[in-house]
Amino acid sequence: MSWIILIFAGLFEVLWATAMKQSDGFTKLWPAITTVAGMVASVGLLAVAMKSLPLGTAYTVWTGIGGVGAFVVGVIFLDEMLSFTKILAAGFILCGLILMKMGK
Numbered sequence: 001m002s003w004i005i006l007i008f009a010g011l012f013e014v015l016w017a018t019a020m021k022q023s024d025g026f027t028k029l030w031p032a033i034t035t036v037a038g039m040v041a042s043v044g045l046l047a048v049a050m051k052s053l054p055l056g057t058a059y060t061v062w063t064g065i066g067g068v069g070a071f072v073v074g075v076i077f078l079d080e081m082l083s084f085t086k087i088l089a090a091g092f093i094l095c096g097l098i099l100m101k102m103g104k
Contacts, residue, residue, distance in 0.1 A: 002052045003101070010065025011046035012038050018072045021046065057100050064097045069094075 009073035016038025023031035042062075050058045068090050 001007055001047045005045050005062055006049040006053065007065065009042050009049060010062050010069065012042035012045060013062065013066030014069030014073060016042060017066060018073050021074075044045075057103070060100050061097055064093050064100075068093050068097075 016035045019031045019038055020026075022028065023035055026032045042050075046058065046062050051063075067096035070091050071080075071086065075082050
């Protein structure tokens, strides 16, 4: 169950990072509110997951989901540049996340 909670924490990290970009430096109200709410949810779920997962594993997976997720959202929805190097980097991060899960 902790792993599922951790995945949701990472997804909320993607949400708040995306909303922060859309808030235009916290000058747009609803994206700014979404950013703060997403941060609270993300960190709160991370804290719950850390009750039974090791710190290094939980934090690495949380940031990895957030990083790769934000990268994917940026490319698909925000017209950010895609390159072979960026895809390779995201792939390495995903491999690292899988290895962290396997190592528990």
